Amino acid sequence: GNSVTQMEGPVTLSEEAFLTINCTYTATGYPSLFWYVQYPGEGLQLLLKATKADDKGSNKGFEATYRKETTSFHLEKGSVQVSDSAVYFCALRRETTDSWGKLQFGAGTQVVVTP
């Protein structure tokens, strides 16, 4: 079946450091891939997406590239801010014939950025 594996956290960084969160997946076919972010006390928000191999999703300085050969979708940001402190979830969309939008999530990675 489908699965998503993320690196465990928490990841603690200083402001302006480089952030990488690893994500690998197992799926049949070519799923769409997503990163969602959850700020403290809030629901999840879509951060970025990629729908086919070699696509690069980007938003708010974050980037991730859909790598079919390594079944990976690692999240990166070149210079983090305190406001990036959140939990980040990697997810894939499970396509079915009768419904749309079922997501399979990784365990989530907490990121803490200190001043």
Added chain:
Amino acid sequence: DVKVTQSSRYLVKRTGEKVFLECVQDMDHENMFWYRQDPGLGLRLIYFSYDVKMKEKGDIPEGYSVSREKKERFSLILESASTNQTSMYLCASISSGTDATFFGQGTRLTVV
């Protein structure tokens, strides 16, 4: 501004009680979902619905049921709450053919 609204942020219920978690979306989305979020496990799908009065089991439906009488409203029901159902519950919706799933702010349920 699009919205998925869950009726409660925090709930405390007793073991054996019947619990209703309500979710309303104002975006005319066909597809709605209930997930539960637990540390180290991420989000797991409990039930989903792709149309009014339609419902499908997700990965962990045991102990739960759902109701979708109107397109905008999707309710999660714990028939007889147990302590292992203490968790954060997240409602979500998406329009078919699009990529962005919208989430509610979550309901933190404690069963004592």
